[in-house]
Amino acid sequence: MSQPPNRTATQGRTDAAAPRTAAVAPEGLEKLPVQKSLGWKPxxxxxxxxxHGQTITLSECTAVTGATLWQQQGYLSAARNxxxxxxxxxSDAQSAKSAYGRLxxxxxxxxxxxxxxxEREGVPQDAVVTTTATTADGTAWSRKWTGTGGMSARGLQTNHLYAVQQGDRITLFQFDELEERPSPPHDTTGDTAVLGTLAELGRQN
Structure with missing residues (x-):
C-alpha cells in the first residue's frame, strides 16, 4: 500500500549467498492473474x-518485525504505477505467524x-480500507484515499496489499493505482485468486 521501499537504503547481497526465491522472482509475477491487464515490468x-532486528515499514499502517531475511523485487506497470x-x-514458523498476526x-x-x-496533513479525511479477500493463509486489502506523501504518493489513489504466511515465511505483494497515472482499474473480486497464486509461488521454494 505504498511505494516500494527505497532501494538505496535496502540494497543487499544478490550473490549465491542470498539465493533467488520463486516468491519474489520476476517470472513469478507472470503467474499473477492481474499481470495481463496492468503490464508490470521489473x-x-x-x-x-x-x-538483525530491523523493522521494515510497509506503509503508514504497518511494518514487519522479527524477520531474518528480506528479499524484494520492484516493478512498474504500463502506466508507471x-x-x-x-x-x-x-527463524521459525511461530515467529512468522506472530508477525503476520500483527500485520x-x-x-x-x-x-x-x-x-x-x-488530518495532520490537512487533506480530506476520505481513506476507506477494505478487506478484499481472505484464505486459509492469506489476506488482501485495498485502501482508497487522498495520499499524504511520504510512504505513499500524494493525491487520489488506491493501494493494494496481499499477504500470505506459510511456515517460516511471509510473502507480500503491493501495488498502487494513482489517479494521475490512469490504467485499467483492478477488479478486487479476483483477489482470492491473487492470494492463491502467491501461496503457490511460496510453496515452490
Whole structure:
C-alpha cells in the first residue's frame, strides 16, 4: 500500500549467498492473474538483505518485525504505477505467524490510521480500507484515499496489499493505482485468486 521501499537504503547481497526465491522472482509475477491487464515490468534487480532486528515499514499502517531475511523485487506497470513483491523469512514458523498476526491487526485499524495522517496533513479525511479477500493463509486489502506523501504518493489513489504466511515465511505483494497515472482499474473480486497464486509461488521454494 505504498511505494516500494527505497532501494538505496535496502540494497543487499544478490550473490549465491542470498539465493533467488520463486516468491519474489520476476517470472513469478507472470503467474499473477492481474499481470495481463496492468503490464508490470521489473524495476531494477532483486535485492536481498539479512535482518538483525530491523523493522521494515510497509506503509503508514504497518511494518514487519522479527524477520531474518528480506528479499524484494520492484516493478512498474504500463502506466508507471509501482508494485513490489517481498519475501520475509523468519527463524521459525511461530515467529512468522506472530508477525503476520500483527500485520493483520494493523491493517484492521488502517482506515483510522490513514485518516489521522490526512488530518495532520490537512487533506480530506476520505481513506476507506477494505478487506478484499481472505484464505486459509492469506489476506488482501485495498485502501482508497487522498495520499499524504511520504510512504505513499500524494493525491487520489488506491493501494493494494496481499499477504500470505506459510511456515517460516511471509510473502507480500503491493501495488498502487494513482489517479494521475490512469490504467485499467483492478477488479478486487479476483483477489482470492491473487492470494492463491502467491501461496503457490511460496510453496515452490
Amino acid at each position: 524495476d531494477g534487480p532483486l535485492t536481498s538483505q539479512e535482518l 509501482s508494485a513490489g513483491q517481498q519475501l520475509f523469512a523468519f 493483520v491487526a494493523d491493517m484492521n485499524t488502517c482506515q483510522a490510521t490513514s485518516r489521522g495522517f490526512q
